[in-house]
Amino acid sequence: MATIYQVSEAAGVSLATVSRVMNGNAKVSERTRKKVESAMASLGYQPNAIAQSLASNRTNSVGLLVSELHGSYFGDLMSTVENVLKRNGKHVIITAGHVDEKREHEAIEFLKSRRCDALILHAEAVSDDYLKKLVNSKVPVVVINRKVDELEQNCFVVDNVKGGYLATKAAIDAGHKNIAYISGPLFKKDASDRLAGHKKALEEAGLTFDSNSTFEGDFHESSGQEGMQHLQATFPDFTALVCANDEMASGAMTAAREAGFDIPSKLSIVGFDNVLFSRYLYPKLTTINNPIHAMGEMAAHWVLEHVYDIKSPVPIEHLFVPEVVDRDTLGTL
């Protein structure tokens, strides 16, 4: 690996001059520029990003924390964030927190130790206090899918209460009165918010909420199956089932079929998130769009604007509104 020093020797100029043509910030005469450039080319010179970072205190890379590296939801998130950042010459360093406080913490510390210029976090397990400290430290931070008090300007969230409301409202509008619900793990804010929206829609329609109509799942497919089975016992007459995410909806659909229910003639199902595979399901899942794509883009633009002085092409917004994606699993009664 050639170094800047060898280039300077080959070009017969000083080290500083080579640095100047690399960064193009100071004046360099056309002639010396040519000399340097051809020297770089013939040596196959590539700057050492590590050394550049140490000297300039800039890494041109932003850290991204997700909960998992697999799954459509995070795939979409990583993909969009990387896209807009790379388009602007910035790189992304991705880590996974696995929804575990210790591991999330470690992942964030890793990103900090790599001196990322900014952090984009989908942090679920770490405390609000920790996030506040982080935001008040040197490194610019934004948080996705989590609203932290006093940090509104750093958070990008979807209105989960409204999403939950819309899902159940759609079922109600289709004529359903006995509506079961499979929630996510309720210690998670998004899960409890969605459930709150569900209750609100029920109430508004004059329907009473029966605690037997709910099952607490874990956002994974298998708990959708479990939930479906459980609910058949505790709340046998439901004609519609709202699930707090698409994975569980998929599991519920499987269980429903195994129990002999045709969808949607015998049972209607509504999901949440609108992940990619929801349209591959059969019947195609009616669900609530979680604008993860838009949130990821916005977070990336925030970073570009606040850290790299690259103005965002769109106004920065922090609250995103979900909407119903009407497909084939919700039937009218």
Added chain:
Amino acid sequence: MATIYQVSEAAGVSLATVSRVMNGNAKVSERTRKKVESAMASLGYQPNAIAQSLASNRTNSVGLLVSELHGSYFGDLMSTVENVLKRNGKHVIITAGHVDEKREHEAIEFLKSRRCDALILHAEAVSDDYLKKLVNSKVPVVVINRKVDELEQNCFVVDNVKGGYLATKAAIDAGHKNIAYISGPLFKKDASDRLAGHKKALEEAGLTFDSNSTFEGDFHESSGQEGMQHLQATFPDFTALVCANDEMASGAMTAAREAGFDIPSKLSIVGFDNVLFSRYLYPKLTTINNPIHAMGEMAAHWVLEHVYDIKSPVPIEHLFVPEVVDRDTLGTL
């Protein structure tokens, strides 16, 4: 951000001593270790990984190139690689090449500029020559899902010919004689290999290959739909359809249903890859297991062993064998 220098001052020792307690490689007396550790704690010291890397020429991070950051296939790959590496204290830096020669090249150069200790590449677009040069340069490299001549020891691949063979063989064994095929883009080695396997199985069973029975897709869901429609015109009597990956199989299933074919009573379908969502499909997709998980693990172990001297718990293998995953979309004739 406290530096090692401030810690040394606070602890009343030299800079080198602090370094020693951090890295734990040289002897340090219990007393001074305590002093240093408490100084580090009270200052909230965190080593600057950038500076460490520059000085030690070690980054403790390995670069991973995938084609896309989304999709089950790459999700699985990233997830497993990260898991085994992190378990051994190494970090992963992920980049995407988007199956484009220029972008793959840039992504790899980025990883090199970050001085990754090793590279794990799922490179589809870059040339064999480039990969050979890379392997012969300083940085250790392994390639996933691509066999490069002379680089067998650095490649981890599944036997795609055999996979294609098994898929079609399964259909033949179930009594099918008119078997259509939707391939991937044939300039890709894995796609053409799978097709070769298909032909081999046909031949072996005394069935003649009809070029009208094949449609060249692009591995995406939509081309599965197109393929299905196309084949109904060119090869109308097929009772089984083999697809070169699960996404296209999913698309074909949708198209088949829209055309009124029941699966599997009227039409059998076999996929390839066994990605996560293949079991969420209805009916659950019969497919060929692509041991991406095993390959990812193996690649990670290779790196640990060759670069970090951490012996692999399992013998390193380079060729993986696919197998049939028997589910619900293949019916007997």
Added chain:
DNA sequence: CTGTTAGCGCGTTCAA
């Protein structure tokens, strides 16, 4: 066991 001293490869003053 501990301290001193060179670098690692590069950016950035400050002079010239």
Added chain:
DNA sequence: TTGAACGCGCTAACAG
């Protein structure tokens, strides 16, 4: 417009 010199924060000989 260019060069010399210093420093970024840390590791790694080499002494002691």
